[in-house]
Amino acid sequence: MQLVTASEMQKIDTYTVNTIGMPQDVLIERAALSVIDVIGAGHFNLEHILVLAGLGNNGADGVAITRLLYAQGFNVSLQFVGNVSRAKESVQRQLAIIEKYGLVRSEKSDFNEATLIIDAIFGTGLNNLLPEGLQKMIKAANHIEKTVIAIDTPTGIDATTGEVRGAALKAHTTVTFGYNKIGLTQRVGGYLSGNVIVKDIGLLTPPDFSFSDTADKHSATDV
Numbered sequence: 001m002q003l004v005t006a007s008e009m010q011k012i013d014t015y016t017v018n019t020i021g022m023p024q025d026v027l028i029e030r031a032a033l034s035v036i037d038v039i040g041a042g043h044f045n046l047e048h049i050l051v052l053a054g055l056g057n058n059g060a061d062g063v064a065i066t067r068l069l070y071a072q073g074f075n076v077s078l079q080f081v082g083n084v085s086r087a088k089e090s091v092q093r094q095l096a097i098i099e100k101y102g103l104v105r106s107e108k109s110d111f112n113e114a115t116l117i118i119d120a121i122f123g124t125g126l127n128n129l130l131p132e133g134l135q136k137m138i139k140a141a142n143h144i145e146k147t148v149i150a151i152d153t154p155t156g157i158d159a160t161t162g163e164v165r166g167a168a169l170k171a172h173t174t175v176t177f178g179y180n181k182i183g184l185t186q187r188v189g190g191y192l193s194g195n196v197i198v199k200d201i202g203l204l205t206p207p208d209f210s211f212s213d214t215a216d217k218h219s220a221t222d223v
């Protein structure tokens, strides 16, 4: 199974959007629909779903997932993690749409009430240690051992190395898009990702793309 680094995945994302012309919002919608497939497969308690969404496209996936669940009548709440005014365009568009659906974001959620947490805070764009406050929140969430579905990567895991960036959410399942990431198969990332499901969302790989040898060398799990 081909594994990729975070930057390889971002190159594939960019090629699909900028060269092929596939609108980013279509990819985000397909990503969200692929997660709904997994959620609907019957392995999770869906009584109260809490979606945690961040500033980047990972967060946009999370808001789209919330909308799809809300439209199907699920008891779903959305908590934005970070300063909404700093959120990317893709997230702002998703937030504007979900407001028209009538869903009001929760300011602060009680994790204890949730039966399932959807982690859409950070994905492959994580580039540094998590902010202190978020590290504390993640450690508290791990402590109460809630079932977590991670979107693309568990927040806090470096998608390339599998190292923890201060703290990382422990996922029961990770739904990752396009290719599996090296960081989900090795070091702590290999453990915290749980059951990794790779979903095709229509990303195209450039014809002359050469995967780094890092990717090939790390197909075995060396946690």
Ligand SMILES: NC(=O)C1=CN([C@@H]2O[C@H](COP(=O)(O)OP(=O)(O)OC[C@H]3O[C@@H](n4cnc5c(N)ncnc54)[C@H](OP(=O)(O)O)[C@@H]3O)[C@@H](O)[C@H]2O)[C@H](O)CC1
Pocket (backbone or CB within 6 Å): 013, 014, 017, 024, 027, 028, 031, 054, 055, 056, 057, 058, 059, 061, 088, 121, 122, 123, 124, 125, 126, 127, 128, 129, 130, 131, 151, 152, 153, 177
């Ligand atoms: N690109 C596509 O077509 C699709 C991508 N998918 C999803 O997108 C994410 C990758 O999205 P990206 O926006 O690149 O990254 P993230 O959502 O992981 O978050 C990055 C944002 O967060 C900021 N950031 C990064 N590290 C930190 C940190 N340690 N502390 C605070 N903030 C941080 C970052 O800001 P910068 O200014 O630092 O760049 C970004 O704002 C991928 O994982 C998929 O889930 C879609 O699924 C498909 C289409």
Ligand SMILES: [K+]
Pocket (backbone or CB within 6 Å): 058, 119, 120, 121, 122, 123, 150, 151, 152, 153, 154, 155
């Ligand atoms: K995530």
